[in-house]
Amino acid sequence: MRAAAGTVAAAAALVAVGAAVATGLGAPPSAADVARGTEQAFATGLHPRELPPGGRPLRWTGERAVVRFRDIPRGPARLEVRLRGHRGQVSVSVDGVIVGVLGPGDHQLDAALPARSRRSCEVQIVAEAFTAGDGRRLGTQLERVALHHHGRAWPSPATVLLFVLPALAVALAALAAGLTALPSLLLAAVASVFQAGLCWPGGIVRSGYAVRLSPLLAGAALACLLFARACGRRRVGAGAWAFPALLLAVLVQGVLATAPHLVVSDAVFHANNLARVARGDWFLTSQTQHTPPIRFPYGVAFYAPLVPLWHAGLEGVALVRAAAALSGVLASAALFWLALPLGAPLAAAATVLWQLLPGTLDVYSYGNLSNVFGQAVTVFFLAWWLRGRRWWTGASLLALGGLAHFSTLVALSVLAVCLVVAERDRARAAAVAAGLLAAALYYARFVPLVLEQLPRLGGAGGMAGGLGEGLARALFAFPRQWGLPALLLAVAGTAAAWPERERRALLACAVSGALLLAAALLSPLEVRYLYALGPALALGGGAGVVRFRPWSLVLLGLQAVLAGRNALEALLSRYRP
Numbered sequence: 001m002r003a004a005a006g007t008v009a010a011a012a013a014l015v016a017v018g019a020a021v022a023t024g025l026g027a028p029p030s031a032a033d034v035a036r037g038t039e040q041a042f043a044t045g046l047h048p049r050e051l052p053p054g055g056r057p058l059r060w061t062g063e064r065a066v067v068r069f070r071d072i073p074r075g076p077a078r079l080e081v082r083l084r085g086h087r088g089q090v091s092v093s094v095d096g097v098i099v100g101v102l103g104p105g106d107h108q109l110d111a112a113l114p115a116r117s118r119r120s121c122e123v124q125i126v127a128e129a130f131t132a133g134d135g136r137r138l139g140t141q142l143e144r145v146a147l148h149h150h151g152r153a154w155p156s157p158a159t160v161l162l163f164v165l166p167a168l169a170v171a172l173a174a175l176a177a178g179l180t181a182l183p184s185l186l187l188a189a190v191a192s193v194f195q196a197g198l199c200w201p202g203g204i205v206r207s208g209y210a211v212r213l214s215p216l217l218a219g220a221a222l223a224c225l226l227f228a229r230a231c232g233r234r235r236v237g238a239g240a241w242a243f244p245a246l247l248l249a250v251l252v253q254g255v256l257a258t259a260p261h262l263v264v265s266d267a268v269f270h271a272n273n274l275a276r277v278a279r280g281d282w283f284l285t286s287q288t289q290h291t292p293p294i295r296f297p298y299g300v301a302f303y304a305p306l307v308p309l310w311h312a313g314l315e316g317v318a319l320v321r322a323a324a325a326l327s328g329v330l331a332s333a334a335l336f337w338l339a340l341p342l343g344a345p346l347a348a349a350a351t352v353l354w355q356l357l358p359g360t361l362d363v364y365s366y367g368n369l370s371n372v373f374g375q376a377v378t379v380f381f382l383a384w385w386l387r388g389r390r391w392w393t394g395a396s397l398l399a400l401g402g403l404a405h406f407s408t409l410v411a412l413s414v415l416a417v418c419l420v421v422a423e424r425d426r427a428r429a430a431a432v433a434a435g436l437l438a439a440a441l442y443y444a445r446f447v448p449l450v451l452e453q454l455p456r457l458g459g460a461g462g463m464a465g466g467l468g469e470g471l472a473r474a475l476f477a478f479p480r481q482w483g484l485p486a487l488l489l490a491v492a493g494t495a496a497a498w499p500e501r502e503r504r505a506l507l508a509c510a511v512s513g514a515l516l517l518a519a520a521l522l523s524p525l526e527v528r529y530l531y532a533l534g535p536a537l538a539l540g541g542g543a544g545v546v547r548f549r550p551w552s553l554v555l556l557g558l559q560a561v562l563a564g565r566n567a568l569e570a571l572l573s574r575y576r577p
Contacts, residue, residue, distance in 0.1 A: 008171050008181050012188035016167035017160055019192040023205045024071075024155030030203035031080075031146035032067045034059045035577055038202030039142060040260035041209035043067045045125075047136060048268045048317050056577040057263060060085070061139040063129040069121040069147050071159045071206050078148040079123065081109040086140035088128025095122055107143075119156060121147060155205070162210060166217035167192045170247070173221040177228035178240035187244055191217060194251055201261055201572060209260055220250040227333055235340055241348035245336055246329075252355040253328030253372075256567060257364035258321050263575040266367025270302075271316030277303040278310045283445050294453050297446040301377075301403035302370040324369035328360075331376035335535050338383035339542065342502065350535075350542025353489065353556070356563040357538065359481035359531050365570040371528055374408030377401035379535050381412065385419055386505060391431040398435025403442055411532040413439075414515050418508035423501070474517060481530045482537055485559040489552060490537050492544030509536035 032042035034057050039046065045065035050058050081092050083102060090102045092109055099111040113121075127139030170191040174184035195217060199205035224246045232239030256262065273284055277300050284300060287293040306319055332351050339347035354360060363372055381397040388394060398416055402409040416432045443450075479487060498506065516529035545552045 004181050005172065005175055008175060008185050008188075009168055011185050012167040012171035012192075013164050015185075015189045016163040016192045019167075019196040020155050020160040020163035023163075023196045023199050024153055024159060027153075027200050027203045027205050029146055029148045030069050030072065030206040031144060032142070033144045033146065033202055034142055035144070036202055036572075037261040037263040037576065038204060039067075039145075041202070041204045041207040042069065042145070043142065046142065047138070048271065049263070050268070051263070051265060051575055057575060059142050060136070061125055061127060061142050062137055063127060063139050065125045065139065065142065067123040067125070067145045068208060069123075069206050070208065070211070071119050071156050072121055072147060073149045073151055073153050074116055074119060075149070075151050076115050077113045077121075077150060079109075079111045079113055080144065080146040080148065081111075081123070081125075082107060082143040082145075083109075083125070083140045084143060085138075086127050087130050090125060090127040090140050093124045093126070096124075102140075113147075153206075159205065159210070162214040163192060163195060165214050166195060166221065169218035169221040173225040174243055177225050177243035178232065178237065179243065183244070187247065191221075191247075191251075194255075198255070198259055204261065213255070216255065220247065220254060224250060231336070231340060231344070235344060238340060238344040238347070241344035242336055245348040245351035246333055248352055248355050249329050249332030252361060252567075253332065253364070254325045256571070257325045257328065257361065259571065262365060262571055264317075264321065264365060264367045265575060267317045267321055267369070269367065270320040270369045273298070273300075274303045274306055274310055274316050274320055278307045285446070285449065295449060296406050296453065297443055297449065299370070299374075299403040299405050299409065299442075301400050302373040302405070320369050321364075324364065324372040327373045327376035328364075331379040331535070334376075334379045334383050335538065338379075338386055339539060341387075342499070342543075343546065346542045346546045348542075349545035349556075350538045353486060353541045353545065353559065354535055354538035356556075356559045357482050357486055357534050358563060358566040359534060361563070361567055361570055362481070363528075363531055365574055368528065368531075370405040371408060371531060374401050374404035374412070375532055375534070377404060378408065378412055378415070378532060381416070382505065382535070385423075385428065386501060391427055391434070394428060394431035395434035395438065398432060399438035402436070402439030407528050408532070409439060409443070410519075411512070411516060411529050415509065415512040415532075418512045418515075419505060422504040422508040422511075471521060474521065477530060482534070483559050483562045485555040485562065486537060486541050489541035489544035489555050489559075492548050492552065493540035493542065496543035496547050498543070506536060506540055509533055 030042070032039040034049070037057065039059055040049075043065055045062050047060040047062065052058065079094060079099065081100070083090055084107045086102070087104055091098055092100050092102070092111075094111070094113060099113075100109040102109055123145055125140065125142070125145075129137045129139045132138050167188045171184050171188035174187050175181070179187070195213060198213060199210050204210060224243050227246050228239035228243040231242040276284060282300055284298040285295055286298040287295045302323070306323055309319055310316060332354060335354060336347045336351045339350050377397055377400050381394065381401060384394045384397055398412060401412045413436060416436070420429045420432055513529055513533050520529070545556055
């Protein structure tokens, strides 16, 4: 066993070294480029990213911003700085030495940097700040700060170690979880390729993010091992299935979803909501993009647990993104746990398929972060319905989900009622009633607002082009958000021999989806029901994967290609000019 572990570790380390060398030599010049979304990996001292409608992303600095490059060649280099919007002079210095000054009409600075004795570089941008109408102190708009190296940028031993550490952690953890040598090595290779892919755009491998990413991946491997051990104690042999399934969930919803170069549309909106709740506003509202807009209550359950961390000084955008990512990972673990009695292969297939649904990552990119939390609570509620015993657990989960987001309240309420009708379990029905009552007590504050908007809810849903065109668009959304291979797998899963309780629960999910679709077509009520039903679809698709192997693996592979293409779009081009 020790000999096999040593062989796997050596092979994993070799793959990681290759990934590090390829990334160091092949990655583009290091650039904190706002148009490409890479500035967050290098820069500090910036205001949150702004996404003007129809425009390109922009990022203001404060009075002082710092762009740090690490592991750069010691030879000469050329510094490229592009700024705009400043009203006074802006000085640019490299390691404390001023290399240029830009006036109000100057936008670009190019400076030749001599050979250096160390492999790091700190660019400081100091601007004469002014006060904007919203009270912010603004310096200049950062467009691009790039460092062009002369010669080949071989990675240093420190950077190579950043790749080797998570590869070893994944390989050894996989072995400890019960996987054999070859699958463990393949998982380590996947982790190295994933790490290289995140560090490639904009030369991020030479940023501080690359340093933080390495222990994050290694820690994720350890967390997945602990979960796998817990599953193995519940069902013999389950650990070998749990480890890769949860590892993929961590890579997609934990790491990729929080990558600094994933441009997120509404992250600032959620950070502002968190600040409002932290300052005592516990009854939020928001509005739709209808003309005129519809105003609706906005729950606070997503923000409330983060208030102490906000008061401790953590940055709001990073906080809400990390909280949503953690919610998604925990929900993936809950999905595996609730499906485990049906068999570890089915639980793994369902968890993997959920990560491969385009909509799973899209909500992070679109910034629907409170919906991620609401969906996580929905998965835990479904797990309680199928496996739980204490009524107050279900009631608490239902109330918590209802207060996460108004669309979660609607989707979860409809699902809970459908479950009650399908199951007719008095204890669970009482728990659902208690949970809905608790949520209603919070939303009672908004009764006047709801009554004011109520007449518009019968107004044909705001569907441009009529009901037929709206139905066509809604049906097209199914393969777009879920993927045609996943839909086919879910249909195939209906032929599986489901236990009676699981069969009724999946039927309730399908009926709730149909009811929510009807609500979306017949009223302006907007509920992200496709996203909310993603875990249930994955559960059915997991059964299809297991029942119809090996042919179903072809569909799973096609779904992986679809998900990979969608992830590349989100990471590299979405919300870019």
